[in-house]
Amino acid sequence: MTGGRVTGGTGPVAVPDVLVLPGVLDPGQAAATVRSILAEQRADGGIPWFTGGHLDPWDHTEAAMALDVAGEHAAAEAAYRWLMRHQNPDGSWYSAYTDGVPTDRNRESNFCAYIAVGVWHHHLATGDDTFLEQVWPTVSRAVEFVLDLQRADGTVAWRRDEDGGVPDEALLTGCASVHHALRCALAIAECLEEPQPDWELAAGRLGHAVAGHPEAFLDKDRYSMDWYYPVLGTALRGAAAEERIRRDWDRFVVPGLGVRCVSDRPWVTGGESAELALALWAVGESDRAVEILRSIQHLRHEDGGYWTGYVFEDDAVWPEERTTWTAGALLLAVAALGGDEATTTVFGGALLPTGLADECCAAEAR
Template sequence: MTSPGRTEHLVLPGVLSAEQAAQTVAGILAVQRPDGSIPWFTGGHLDPWDHVEAAMALDAAGEHTSAAAAYRWLADNQNSDGSWYAAYVDGSPTDRGRETNFCAYLAVGVWHHYLTTGDEAFLDEIWPNLFAAVEFVLALQLPGGQIAWRRDEDGSHPHEALLTGCSSIYQALRCALAVAELREDPQPDWELATGRLAHAIQHHPERFLDKNHYSMDWYYPILGGAVRGPAAKERIEARWDDFVVPGLGVRCVLPNPWVTGGESAELALALWAMGESDRAVEILRSIQHLRAEDGMYWTGYVFQDSAVWPEEKTAWTAGALLLAVAALGGDEATTAVFDGERLPAGFTEPSDGCC
């Protein structure tokens, strides 16, 4: 088990003790395969986004070698066009679609890894993979600034974008720009694309598919950093009662009576990022009923039936919780990645409503 001394900063009263955090980190490490990949659970499938989320949690806990192995798995399995497939089982693709937010998220993990380790050699090693992934993603940017959510196996793509995915991509592009800036390798095309994407998220909701019954579409523009300040406060208050179930957590999708640990932890991160730490802690405390005896977390709970569902404990749920606790605890790398204040913003567009 991970030494409790490496998780002292992951202590949050009512949520995690150092020993509990160490147990959770050990649970993620137990899921990680020898090749570095981190599936949802042992024997389950892997998607690149959740794989990175779990790797970031390992870095937050000081498990840098295991986190680096996770990123090298992505490097070793990257497609020639810079993408990754949407799902893998035992290293073999099971969904050959390529989702843009999955591919972009490498940038968030890589920047977080660098900030936790200061390892510039690793950054140089992974840069070609990061560059290729960003180029793949930006090739699917639509005229309005939003980014199509997927390229299909035959090379075609829907001219449709998802607000949650694009909000995550916005954070990823800013992290990619931070890497480029550190390497003194400016990417003006990325800066323009990032600004166009921010403009779409902030001012043009009609450019995205209507998924407002999902809680992620509610808080992700804040979590990804595109919406902050009074606009974030207004957004959270407008739908708080729709999605937050007091004492249980956050609904995944309306009207289902189902709260999920991942969405709850992510909302806590978003609340922290907008300066509402007290409410963030309240949300994290409310999902302690999802913690299992082995230190991992059940994916969700159907409160109408008083039943855990699905009966799986996912590495990314544990990872999201650890990252939220790390941010609340002031872990510098995690705060830098999620508060957004120290990330390049790209070139911003005027909000005049004309475009």
């Protein structure tokens, strides 16, 4: 396998200092969490949610990024090569696979775009120009599939159905993630000297919609991801990001337990909590980011993995699954706080291309 063998899930893992954070992960705990992801990775490179569970392209990529942070570059590359082999002719991936077989043939825009985030992170972590050139056609086709779903208002429809239809609907969380992916795709294009002016315009229009036009999206306000994703996806920074975080903090954050998935349910989830921590780091709120990460250690299992969520009114873990993407999101948040260069570059956003606003967006901004 190009890039070396995939590390086994039970062998020793030497973790870098960036994955050590007092009160969250000591070296042994960090190594165990990395092993929990490696233990789930299949021989073909795929990373399902858990043993026997399905794989989706977004969470698969999130876990791969965490492996790169841990120095498990061969395993991460194997995950990206899985995507290269399973890409559909139109540039998409299906929404779910079990044992490599599609089990949900819808194609979601943010799932398909996220490879650009992972590939750019992998290149920054490894400096592997050869692999970047090899994966470029895959990234390019994925971006073109996604931009074929961009609507007149700059938003991106959230999926193409199995029958080829496209719901005339956009999701704020998904579009914020796509915006981030387009910026990373542009960084890859710049590195390879492959100018993409259409992508620049698309990224600018989408970022404008995410930052300033909530009416363009389906109302999912009760979901915490719609709260913090415009920040995590780099569309909001500065005072606007700080105000957004402040506005709904008390609605979603449960002190000492983590972040609610939805505002009206007594359910905190590790993935949302870790992602909020990453967004907090990105806007200079590192102390609160650490506080959030410490608050979800009750989700940690002795094997190093993390339960997906906890229903605090019932004092019950739910669902009873430890997901690779929950562990991956936590490792990425810790890595950002630890100053890992690839992670801070990708999620900080300051060094990513911004895209170009069209004339209508520019006039509105004035």
